[in-house]
Amino acid sequence: MIHTQNLVQLFSETRQLTEDICKPLGIEDYVVQPTIDVSPPKWHLGHTTWFFEEFILKPHKQGYRIYHQDFAFVFNSYYENVGKRVIRSDRGNLSRPGVTQVFDYRHYVTAEMKEFLQQGVPDSLMETLLIGIHHEKQHQELLRTDIKYILGNNPLLPALNTDWIEHPIERHQTDWITIPAGIYEIGHAGTDFCYDNELGKHQVYLGDFQISNKLVTNAEFIEFIAAGGYQDFNLWHADGWTWAQENQITAPMYWHQIDGSWHYYSTSGLEAIDPEAPLAHISYYEAFAYSQWKDCRLPTEFEWEVSQKHFNWGLRWEWTESAYLPYPGYTKAAGAIGEYNGKFMVNQKVLRGGSVATSPVHTRHTYRNFFQPELRWQFTGLRLARS
Amino acid sequence: MIHTQNLVQLFSETRQLTEDICKPLGIEDYVVQPTIDVSPPKWHLGHTTWFFEEFILKPHKQGYRIYHQDFAFVFNSYYENVGKRVIRSDRGNLSRPGVTQVFDYRHYVTAEMKEFLQQGVPDSLMETLLIGIHHEKQHQELLRTDIKYILGNNPLLPALNTDWIEHPIERHQTDWITIPAGIYEIGHAGTDFCYDNELGKHQVYLGDFQISNKLVTNAEFIEFIAAGGYQDFNLWHADGWTWAQENQITAPMYWHQIDGSWHYYSTSGLEAIDPEAPLAHISYYEAFAYSQWKDCRLPTEFEWEVSQKHFNWGLRWEWTESAYLPYPGYTKAAGAIGEYNGKFMVNQKVLRGGSVATSPVHTRHTYRNFFQPELRWQFTGLRLARS
Amino acid sequence: MIHTQNLVQLFSETRQLTEDICKPLGIEDYVVQPTIDVSPPKWHLGHTTWFFEEFILKPHKQGYRIYHQDFAFVFNSYYENVGKRVIRSDRGNLSRPGVTQVFDYRHYVTAEMKEFLQQGVPDSLMETLLIGIHHEKQHQELLRTDIKYILGNNPLLPALNTDWIEHPIERHQTDWITIPAGIYEIGHAGTDFCYDNELGKHQVYLGDFQISNKLVTNAEFIEFIAAGGYQDFNLWHADGWTWAQENQITAPMYWHQIDGSWHYYSTSGLEAIDPEAPLAHISYYEAFAYSQWKDCRLPTEFEWEVSQKHFNWGLRWEWTESAYLPYPGYTKAAGAIGEYNGKFMVNQKVLRGGSVATSPVHTRHTYRNFFQPELRWQFTGLRLARS
């Protein structure tokens, strides 16, 4: 049970942080969509706002006046239940509403929400409200990675003054953690907020396995490149090999070879690679190929969850071998909120851990992130396992 | 340990059956490739032959003279280790080698193989040899379904005199089989032939579940259509919904509505649908949507394997909820043969059971078939499960 | 011979007008590229500046310091001779350089140019200088039409306070002008500036023909729509029919049917169509289909040039039946400037006249505009002719 004041505070801080993340941006940076998976920052600002307007204020706040009748069309992401929307690939074609108006929309909805929350939230709405808050936290991570993409794919490679460290280092030696075979409990229990895809607590049987206590580093991955890993099809999935050939992939995203040495772009600009930092910005296909080259494999999401207490995490999203599938007994909510997770449970891989861009609240050990295997713009890395 | 004479007989019968399947074809039917997943029958005839030439005769039969130096280029499917090849989408652009020459190639290689087998096969080659034979059996199924596709997508809807019954019926009443929670053994054991993806025997924990003793029938699926199942996005995965919209899918493959009643094409021609026959030619997306509409789900491949002794099978490939992933401890063979299964273990779903087009040897309960979720040209159906 | 002061004034006014056109824009409006043919306004501002830097200042002004080494990469449009460039479809993905910096770039180059021009321009440079100025005037038209596209394809249909009237009216009655057969002179003569594609003056033989003294109006085109013109394939070219079907074209660009009556978007907002105004924003394919429906045809560019003194123009770019081809004896300049016109002389149609968005200097009767037949975002209309 959350006290009203705590709830208002959680809500307000979340809303504020989203805006803080955008502080270093120029107006133009809010607008562009250089690839379909990256949304314009002003779209994130509007979309997270629309979520509260659509699912809380419109149906539940008496006398609420919608800010603008066309904004539902502009800021709906993928909720089929809620009506038509700008197609995803067109988000970067919209110069209007302008940034100032989007902030005005935000502040209007934030104020209305605070007023609404002060009156006390009925239990039946609490779930939706918390989803709205955590939804915005997820978009905070997307904002960080989308901003990086927008600048890191600009030929000028501009630097921003951002609030997070992209390349923290794990100082300990690499070692294998050994986990014995047995039945383990997986999934979320308790009363804390979690998404429906983490429920419910259930048993899985795991065979003996070993898992590394440390993420693969840049230095280790440079060895893979130097050994011709990107040219040896035997290390790759068929789909991965095709992807790498068609897109001429020969290094992680944001890597540049300058005068024979590797550099990467981080939001503070182009810099020499730190060999000790954990590898980032690789696809599942690259993670898999690297693991093959090391005669190892990727852990499953269950192996990861069972062994996570033995290592740090929160540095990189770690590709697992697991496909994103429903847990036993999974049911989605009725209506539009039911579209949140369930309809994506095909053709994606699970990532575990959380990254430097992730909201701290989301680096819980049952959290299941998921992406298509070719995507790289998140801070994605890997940890080795073996049977 | 297989006796030489048994081996020669297995080999010879397999080679003969492939040709028998093609007996009803006109020469022109051997040539076309109406969609990328369907190969021309003469390509199947050549490719299964090339497999023996490339992996057995060329490296192991003394004095073997290659039939034609360019045929490796023409008939290699996807073995990167073996060199360049005609790209898959171009198989239907090749009028040469002609059908007569492809049969000549077959007979040459069959004769050489028999001679080679008579001398006794060294143990080290047995695995490759058996893969070659079972590989050809898999292509027998593809031949049947590709022939159906070639004719069933022709505007004349021609009938063939084929050797298999497409729509056998399960006469028993539908009922739920209840399986208690526990640890179960999964995977292949013993000395019989199996593919590497079925190995090794291992334990999984399953919660309580129920699974239907009968496949979903055409009549049941017609109810789904009539209820607007193809129009209700809440039943579908996001990818499935996009697929259905873009391809204007409103019924299973081969279904035609004529004067208000459903018909389907089978290789014996266009006919009224048998309502009691098990549904066929649906995608995973449709199977999933149907299960949602019934407030059920698809079984996992493990649930299927554990409960299979309680039902018939061998009628339809049954879509499962499981992604196609390696079993614990999976390792692929060295060299080109290692490309057989492992490199496809991403972005595909597992099917279990076997269909009316499947070689009887392959309808074993540990056999793992796999396809991309949108494919429908196999005899694919579904069985419901629930927790 | 142009006096230095006149030249400086011409240059300065041109530079200023470009910026004036952008005055009503919000910062975000400068950034987006909603379709490949539409460039972001800030790109136009930078590109016209780069032209002077690249072709005048860099090679000819002593001690000139390039503003930014990467701007040639960012702002080159299609000059293969000058090096690599951002691919055209990526112009809208660049948030940097920002609008302020682009204006700073403009002002830097403008000032350097003025200083350079004050010293007197050598004859050998005059041609390139004038091309630079007229090039910028061409981009002023593109700015106007691109701004209209950016706003007119935004779901909010925002209005701008622009400086031009989109829908002026021809008040006179429609009538046929009769021109007798004979040899006529075509092309530019004299010492005024013109582009290489207008040179040189040459003779063509024309048969008798009639040409309308008035552009086709909106009211007339509404009759075509009402008569099913968009549904009658006999009126269309094969390519035009395919284009219309694939893009679901059923009205000119910017037209909306609201409660049964036609409206269009102009930069001052959505408004009811003025039936008397000349039709705008149609493709060549639509112009051709309309002419067929009227049992007429489009004039050739020669017929247009010969008869232009009998009618107004400067309202709409008028599609002609002529393909864009070199005049007899056409030769292109050496080097990058030679890429200006010649390399586009295939697969395009000639338009004559000039529109409400065109620089007055470019509405000369020998001016040859050219576009692919499907493009509609310019103010394009038509005038009928018949033999």
Add this chain to the structure above:
Amino acid sequence: MIHTQNLVQLFSETRQLTEDICKPLGIEDYVVQPTIDVSPPKWHLGHTTWFFEEFILKPHKQGYRIYHQDFAFVFNSYYENVGKRVIRSDRGNLSRPGVTQVFDYRHYVTAEMKEFLQQGVPDSLMETLLIGIHHEKQHQELLRTDIKYILGNNPLLPALNTDWIEHPIERHQTDWITIPAGIYEIGHAGTDFCYDNELGKHQVYLGDFQISNKLVTNAEFIEFIAAGGYQDFNLWHADGWTWAQENQITAPMYWHQIDGSWHYYSTSGLEAIDPEAPLAHISYYEAFAYSQWKDCRLPTEFEWEVSQKHFNWGLRWEWTESAYLPYPGYTKAAGAIGEYNGKFMVNQKVLRGGSVATSPVHTRHTYRNFFQPELRWQFTGLRLARS
């Protein structure tokens, strides 16, 4: 006025020649469509037959029984007036009707036509009948070039025993023919058959020009290649350059460099290039680039027609600089026959002359062939001109 017996003979010989051209084919060669512009030979056989059935027999022969109700769907090429049809890219996906049945269809229609013709053709039908015959002659040329494409793009490069010589040689020295400026008559006059696009006779004014008395030879084009012509963008149109880069074009179609010397595929197999033979299988873009490299240009179709009496022709289709446009006063026939030529008069270039694959009847000096500028599978070459 054509006598009945002459007409029957013309018809019969035309029908027979089409079948003779196919004599060397294997059944499989009739079926495939390796690229969209190449139709399967059996489709040509059926389509030319359907033309007579659809436009002569069905509407005009009393009691005519249609051979097969679905063949109009299968064999209609592009006549929108006649109903739906197999989409062009699917022609190679049809194994049925088989070759035997297509020949049966041919023979049925041929016999019915002969019976019909014996009764005397009413004047009102003569035009359609002659179009049918000449239409089939055009498809004879397509048959020859499509057969070449089918075999020449097969990795086995099979040889056929064909009835035409691909590489005849012009023995005379290259020289310029000088034509004085003046008014010339262009187009077809008289009572012989011609297509509507050659009508009517009209005047054009031409300036002085020179035109080569000889086609460009292979040896000359090899010099262009050796001089880096395919790598020098200044020689190319923008569209041509893009086309060449995207398709990695570095030589004419069918050319192979083997051990440092150029070979080409002709239907008699792979052979060393004859340096003296006229160049074939180039696109308009390559023709244009070559002409630029020689500081010349391509002739217009009018220049070609005016000067053609001074040179041989009938060896290569010669790309001209002219776009395919209607002659003054052009009108198309009513109904489906009106779709024959007029609807293609955009986005194509005119070719003049006729090639080794062309029906002799079609090598008349007013004949206007037309293709998109990138197409190369016809025997296309070039002749230089200059002002």
